[in-house]
Amino acid sequence: MPPEDVAPTPSTASVPDPGPAPAPAPDDVPHATAAAPALALRGLWRRFGEKVAVAGIDLDVPAGSFYGLVGPNGAGKTTTLSMATGLLQPDAGGVWVHGHDLWASPLDVKAMLGVLPDGVKLFDRLTGEQLITYAGLLHGLDRDTTAERTRDLLAAMDLTKDAGTLVVDYSAGMTKKVALACALVHVPRLLVLDEPFEAVDPVSAANIRDILASYVRSGGTVIVSSHVMDLVQRMCDHVAIIAGGHVLAAGTVDDVRGDASLEDRFVDLVGGRVSGEGLAWLRTSSD
Amino acid sequence: MVAHLVRLKLTLLRNGLKRSVWQVIGLVVGLLYGLFVTVIAVAAVITVSVASPDLLPTVVVLAGSAVMLGWWVVPLVAFGVDSTVDPARFATFPIPRRQLVTGLALGGLIGVPGAMTTLVSIGTVAAWWRDPAALVAAVPAALLFLATAVVGSRATTTLVAPLVARRRVREVLAIVALLPIFLIGPILSSLDGAFDGAQLDGLVAGLAWSPLGAAWGVPAAVVEGEWLVALGRLAVAAVTLLVLAVAWDRSLAHSLVNPIQERVGGKGRDLGWFTRLPATPLGAVTARCLTYWVRDPRYAASLVFIPIVPIFLWFSSPGGELLLILGPVAAYFMGWGISADVAYDGSAFWTHVAAPLRGSVDRLGRVLSAAVLGVPLVLVCVVAPALVVGRADALPALLGVSFGVLLTAWGASSIASALVVYPVQKAGENPFQTKSNGGTTAVVSQFAGSLAVAAAALPEGILAFVAVRQQLAWLGAVTLVVGLVLGTVALVVGVRVGGRILERRQTDLLKQLVAFA
Numbered sequence: 001m002p003p004e005d006v007a008p009t010p011s012t013a014s015v016p017d018p019g020p021a022p023a024p025a026p027d028d029v030p031h032a033t034a035a036a037p038a039l040a041l042r043g044l045w046r047r048f049g050e051k052v053a054v055a056g057i058d059l060d061v062p063a064g065s066f067y068g069l070v071g072p073n074g075a076g077k078t079t080t081l082s083m084a085t086g087l088l089q090p091d092a093g094g095v096w097v098h099g100h101d102l103w104a105s106p107l108d109v110k111a112m113l114g115v116l117p118d119g120v121k122l123f124d125r126l127t128g129e130q131l132i133t134y135a136g137l138l139h140g141l142d143r144d145t146t147a148e149r150t151r152d153l154l155a156a157m158d159l160t161k162d163a164g165t166l167v168v169d170y171s172a173g174m175t176k177k178v179a180l181a182c183a184l185v186h187v188p189r190l191l192v193l194d195e196p197f198e199a200v201d202p203v204s205a206a207n208i209r210d211i212l213a214s215y216v217r218s219g220g221t222v223i224v225s226s227h228v229m230d231l232v233q234r235m236c237d238h239v240a241i242i243a244g245g246h247v248l249a250a251g252t253v254d255d256v257r258g259d260a261s262l263e264d265r266f267v268d269l270v271g272g273r274v275s276g277e278g279l280a281w282l283r284t285s286s287d
Numbered sequence: 288m289v290a291h292l293v294r295l296k297l298t299l300l301r302n303g304l305k306r307s308v309w310q311v312i313g314l315v316v317g318l319l320y321g322l323f324v325t326v327i328a329v330a331a332v333i334t335v336s337v338a339s340p341d342l343l344p345t346v347v348v349l350a351g352s353a354v355m356l357g358w359w360v361v362p363l364v365a366f367g368v369d370s371t372v373d374p375a376r377f378a379t380f381p382i383p384r385r386q387l388v389t390g391l392a393l394g395g396l397i398g399v400p401g402a403m404t405t406l407v408s409i410g411t412v413a414a415w416w417r418d419p420a421a422l423v424a425a426v427p428a429a430l431l432f433l434a435t436a437v438v439g440s441r442a443t444t445t446l447v448a449p450l451v452a453r454r455r456v457r458e459v460l461a462i463v464a465l466l467p468i469f470l471i472g473p474i475l476s477s478l479d480g481a482f483d484g485a486q487l488d489g490l491v492a493g494l495a496w497s498p499l500g501a502a503w504g505v506p507a508a509v510v511e512g513e514w515l516v517a518l519g520r521l522a523v524a525a526v527t528l529l530v531l532a533v534a535w536d537r538s539l540a541h542s543l544v545n546p547i548q549e550r551v552g553g554k555g556r557d558l559g560w561f562t563r564l565p566a567t568p569l570g571a572v573t574a575r576c577l578t579y580w581v582r583d584p585r586y587a588a589s590l591v592f593i594p595i596v597p598i599f600l601w602f603s604s605p606g607g608e609l610l611l612i613l614g615p616v617a618a619y620f621m622g623w624g625i626s627a628d629v630a631y632d633g634s635a636f637w638t639h640v641a642a643p644l645r646g647s648v649d650r651l652g653r654v655l656s657a658a659v660l661g662v663p664l665v666l667v668c669v670v671a672p673a674l675v676v677g678r679a680d681a682l683p684a685l686l687g688v689s690f691g692v693l694l695t696a697w698g699a700s701s702i703a704s705a706l707v708v709y710p711v712q713k714a715g716e717n718p719f720q721t722k723s724n725g726g727t728t729a730v731v732s733q734f735a736g737s738l739a740v741a742a743a744a745l746p747e748g749i750l751a752f753v754a755v756r757q758q759l760a761w762l763g764a765v766t767l768v769v770g771l772v773l774g775t776v777a778l779v780v781g782v783r784v785g786g787r788i789l790e791r792r793q794t795d796l797l798k799q800l801v802a803f804a
Contacts, residue, residue, distance in 0.1 A: 023802075052423065078641075085641060086640065086641065086794070087637055087641060087794060087797060088794050088797070088798060089794045089795070096584045100757050105645075106790075107643040107645070108643070109531070110643040111643040113641070115641040117803070119557060119634075120634035120635065120637050120801060121633050121634045121635040121636050122638070123575060123579075123632070123638060125578065125579055125582040126575065126578060129558060130558055130559065130578065131559055132574075133558060133561050133571075134561070134571055134574075134575055134637065134638070135642070137561070137566055137567065137570065137571035138568050138571055138572075138638070138642040138643075139568075139570060139642055140567075140568060140643070141566075142566055143566035146566065156792070159645075164557070177529060182638075205384050214585055215456055227559075
C-alpha cells in the first residue's frame with residue numbers, strides 16, 4: 001500500500017468559504033509517471049446559484065486502491081464525482097487522471113474512465129444487450145470484442161435471460177447492474193461509481209463486490225461513493241469523508257477510523273446526531 | 288382544503304417565476320396578450336348590447352359555445368392541461384375526493400386562459416343590463432359556464448389519457464383531431480354564401496339547447512320572456528356539469544391508483560441496427576438513434592404533420608399546383624425534427640458526455656439516422672404531387688429546393704440542439720401534460736431556427752419558384768445543383784460547428800437536462 005497523507009487532513013470545514021482557490025502551485029500538479037495517483041483533485045470548486053456544493057476539494061486516490069467516498073446527504077459527493085469524470089465543469093480547480101489533465105484533453109482522459117453516475121437515466125429504450133454494446137462501441141471497441149465482453153458481463157451480472165428486455169422494463173437493481181456493465185465494458189483504468197449498491201439485492205451486491213475486488217487486484221482503481229459505512233469499511237482500503245463540500249478526513253480506512261468503527265468516526269466528524277427523545281408524541285400506542 | 292389547493296397553485300406559480308427571468312417574461316407576454324383579447328371581447332359584447340340588443344342572444348350563445356368547445360378540446364390536441372398541481376401527487380394524502388376535485392377545478396381557473404374566460408364572463412353578464420331579469424339570470428349562467436368549462440377540460444383529458452398512452456391511438460387521434468382545425472378555413476370558404484340567416488338562427492337555437500351553449504342560452508331565453516325555455520336550458524346546463532364532474536371524479540379515482548404506464552413490453556430482441564451498421568462510434572450513434580425512431584413515440588410524433596399537409600393543400604385548391612410545395616414543407620419538418628434531439632435524450636445524454644466521443648460524430652450520427660427515414664420520405668413527397676398535378680417537368684427544381692431545405696435544416700438542427708435544451712415530454716409520460724417551464728426557450732429557439740433555415744435556403748427557394756412558375760427546364764437544373772450544393776455546405780458547416788459547440792457546452796446541457804428530470 002503506497003504511503004501517503006495520513007488522516008485526518010486538516011479540516012477546512014470551520015473556515016468560512018474563501019471563494020474559489022487560486023490555481024494550484026505547479027509543483028503540486030501530478031505528472032504522468034507510473035507513480036502518479038489514479039485520480040488527483042486540486043482545489044475543486046463548484047457553486048449552483050447561491051449554494052456552494054463543493055468548496056475546494058483536494059484528494060489523491062492512489063493507483064490500485066479501492067477508495068470509498070462517504071458523506072451525509074448533500075455533502076457534495078455526486079458533484080465531486082461528476083467533476084472528476086468530465087460530466088460537470090468545475091468553477092475552479094483541476095482533475096488529473098493518472099497524471100493527465102482531464103479538462104485539458106477530455107477525449108484522451110475519458111477513454112481511461114469508467115463511470116456510473118447516480119440519479120440519471122440510461123438510454124432505456126435499448127435492450128440490456130444493446131445498451132452494453134452501445135457503450136462498448138462508443139469507446140471504440142471492435143465488434144467481436146464488444147460482443148464477447150457484453151456476453152460475459154451479462155452473465156456476471158445475472159442478466160443473461162433479460163438481455164433482450166428493454167432497460168425501461170428493468171427493476172431498479174437490474175438497471176444499476178446494467179449501468180455498471182456499461183462502465184466496465186471498455187476496461188477502464190479508473191472506475192468511478194456513484195452509489196453502485198443502491199437498490200441492488202444482496203446476492204448481486206456480493207457478486208459485484210467480487211468483480212470489483214478482482215479488478216482492483218489486477219491493478220485497476222475503484223472509487224465508490226456510499227452512505228453505508230459498514231460496506232465501505234469492509235470493502236475499501238481507503239476512504240475520504242466529505243461534508244459541506246469539504247474533505248474532513250482522508251487516508252487508509254484504518255488510519256481514518258482509528259480505534260472506533262468508521263460509522264462512529266463519521267458521526268464524530270460530521271456531527272448532527274439528534275436524540276430520539278424529540279418526537280415524544282410518535283407513539284402509536286399512546287392513545 | 289379547497290383554499291389550500293388554490294393557495295398551493297398560487298405558491299407554485301410564484302416559485303416558478305422566481306426560478307428564471309424568462310418565466311416572468313413569458314407570463315407578462317401571456318398576460319398582456321390575454322388582457323388585449325379580454326378587452327376586445329368585453330368591448331365587443333358591450334357594443335352589441337348598446338348598438339343592436341336584438342343580436343345579443345345570438346352572439347353570446349355562439350361565442351360561448353365556441354369558447355366552451357375550446358376548453359374541452361384544445362388541451363387534447365395542443366398545449367395539454369396544466370399539470371402544476373398534478374392530482375397524482377395527492378394520492379398519499381387523506382383528502383376527500385370531492386374537495387380535491389373542487390380545489391383542482393378552482394385552481395384550473397388560475398392562469399391566463401382561466402382569468403380571460405372569467406373576466407369576459409363578467410363582461411357578458413353586464414351586457415344584459417337592458418333587462419333586469421336577464422341580468423339576474425346571467426349570474427348563475429356565468430357560474431355554470433365557468434365551472435363546466437374547467438371541469439370539462441379536466442374530464443376530457445383525464446378520460447382520454449389512458450387510451451392515448453398507447454402510441455398508435457395517440458398518433459391516429461392527433462391526426463383526426465387536428466384535421467378539422469386545419470380545415471376550418473377551406474370548409475368555411477366553401478360554405479360561404481350557402482349559409483344564410485335562417486340557418487344561423489337554427490344553429491343558435493340548437494347550440495342553446497346543447498351542453499355547449501345551454502348556460503348562456505338561459506339569459507337569452509329570459510330576455511325573450513320564454514321562462515319555460517330558460518328553465519329547460521338551465522336544467523341541460525346543470526346536468527352537463529353534473530355528468531362531467533362525475534365522469535372526472537370517477538376517472539380521477541381510477542387514475543390515482545392506476546397511474547398511466549406506457550406499455551413497451553416485448554422480449555427476445557436481438558441487437559437490431561447495431562449489427563447492421565459499422566462497429567464504430569458513428570455507427571453506434573446512428574444505430575441508437577434509429578432504434579429510438581422506431582421505439583420512442585416522441586420521434587414519430589414529429590412526423591404526424593406530414594400526412595396532414597397534403598390533405599390541407601388539397602382542400603385549399605383541389606388539383607391545384609399548390610400541392611407542389613409538399614416536398615419542401617415535408618423536408619422542413621423532417622430536417623428540423625431532430626432539433627430537440629438532445630432534449631429528447633434527457634439525462635441519458637451523460638452516456639455521450641462520459642464517452643470519448645467527438646461532438647461532430649454525435650451530430651453526424653443523429654443526422655444519418657434521420658436520413659434513413661427522411662430521404663425516401665421527401666422523395667415521395669416531391670415525386671407524388673408532381674405526378675398528381677401533371678408537372679413532371681418541375682421535378683428537378685422541386686428536388687433541388689426540397690433537398691436543399693432538408694440538408695440545411697439538418698445543419699441548423701445540429702447547431703440548435705447543441706446550443707439549447709428545454710424540457711420536453713419524457714418518453715411514456717402523459718401526453719396531455721404540459722411542461723410548466725421552459726416553454727419560452729422552446730418557442731424562441733424554434734422561431735429563430737425556422738428563420739435561419741428559411742434564410743439559408745432562400746436562394747434555391749427563389750430559383751425553384753421562378754423555374755416552376757415559368758416552366759424553365761434549364762433553371763430547374765440550376766436549382767437542383769444549387770440546392771444540393773448549398774444544402775451540403777450548410778450540413779457540413781452545421782455538423783462541424785454544432786460538434787464544436789457541443790464539445791464546449793455538453794456539460795452545461797447535461798446539467799440542465801438533469802435539472803429538468
